[in-house]
Amino acid sequence: MTSTLPSSFSPAGSAPDAAPLPVSLRLRDRLEKAGVSFLANDNIAEHLLDGELDQLEIEVAGKVRELLRSLVIDIDNDHNTEETAERVARMYLHEVFKGRYHHQPKIASFPNVKKLDEIYTVGPISVRSACSHHLVPILGNCWIGIKPGDQVIGLSKFSRVADWVFSRPHIQEEAVMILADEIERLCKPQGLAILVKAQHYCMKWRGVKEPQTSMVNSIVRGDFRHDPSLKSEFFELVKQQEALLST
Numbered sequence: 582m583t584s585t586l587p588s589s590f591s592p593a594g595s596a597p598d599a600a601p602l603p604v605s606l607r608l609r610d611r612l613e614k615a616g617v618s619f620l621a622n623d624n625i626a627e628h629l630l631d632g633e634l635d636q637l638e639i640e641v642a643g644k645v646r647e648l649l650r651s652l653v654i655d656i657d658n659d660h661n662t663e664e665t666a667e668r669v670a671r672m673y674l675h676e677v678f679k680g681r682y683h684h685q686p687k688i689a690s691f692p693n694v695k696k697l698d699e700i701y702t703v704g705p706i707s708v709r710s711a712c713s714h715h716l717v718p719i720l721g722n723c724w725i726g727i728k729p730g731d732q733v734i735g736l737s738k739f740s741r742v743a744d745w746v747f748s749r750p751h752i753q754e755e756a757v758m759i760l761a762d763e764i765e766r767l768c769k770p771q772g773l774a775i776l777v778k779a780q781h782y783c784m785k786w787r788g789v790k791e792p793q794t795s796m797v798n799s800i801v802r803g804d805f806r807h808d809p810s811l812k813s814e815f816f817e818l819v820k821q822q823e824a825l826l827s828t
């Protein structure tokens with residue numbers, strides 16, 4: 582076990598001059614040695630050893646505490662921010678960025694025994710993400726269009742995989758591509774279309790402060806890409822679903 586750890590690692594309780602490396606450094610070292618990408622929108626769950634997520638939570642809380650101190654907030658006497666560091670650490674690791682540190686929810690696919698090949702859309706699915714540049718929310722809706730292939734998954738599973746993918750720091754264009762890759766991996770559709778409409782709080786809350794601006798982007802693959810009528814059918818279905826929302 583210890584052979585996988587850097588030579589400077591020493592167990593707790595040893596001399597203070599040989600303090601253990603922070604868990605984030607051990608992880609980064611392991612990821613770099615394995616040649617694994619750990620960008621903001623990558624998932625690193627399979628590289629975390631047992632107990633490391635708990636250790637990471639403690640380390641992140643410590644760093645957030647330092648951030649609050651650097652912002653000259655009196656966390657020792659301010660009852661409102663007393664436990665903010667711990668809350669923020671939990672929120673990042675287990676909620677808003679859980680798609681980086683937790684495994685994909687288990688999603689079973691089933692053979693398409695009836696050979697269904699009509700397209701269907703699922704939506705709106707909530708988009709709850711954060712921009713990689715400012716770590717502030719990206720909130721909106723997503724629609725997924727499927728032309729089934731040999732495998733199918735349950736409708737609710739699209740929401741679960743979308744939530745997992747969006748719960749990372751992202752830029753919207755890459756989020757949609759990553760979601761498309763995951764859905765293709767799960768059910769290998771003959772055609773896949775995704776549309777995302779979202780508001781970016783880095784434009785609403787700060788910067789240009791444009792409260793109404795939203796970003797819309799889409800991706801079409803397989804038959805949706807090759808067949809323009811299928812593609813327009815998808816966008817028409819999304820329009821109908823949106824109209825239902827406003828009634």
Ligand SMILES: [Zn+2]
Pocket residue numbers: 712713714715716717783
């Ligand atoms: Zn931003």
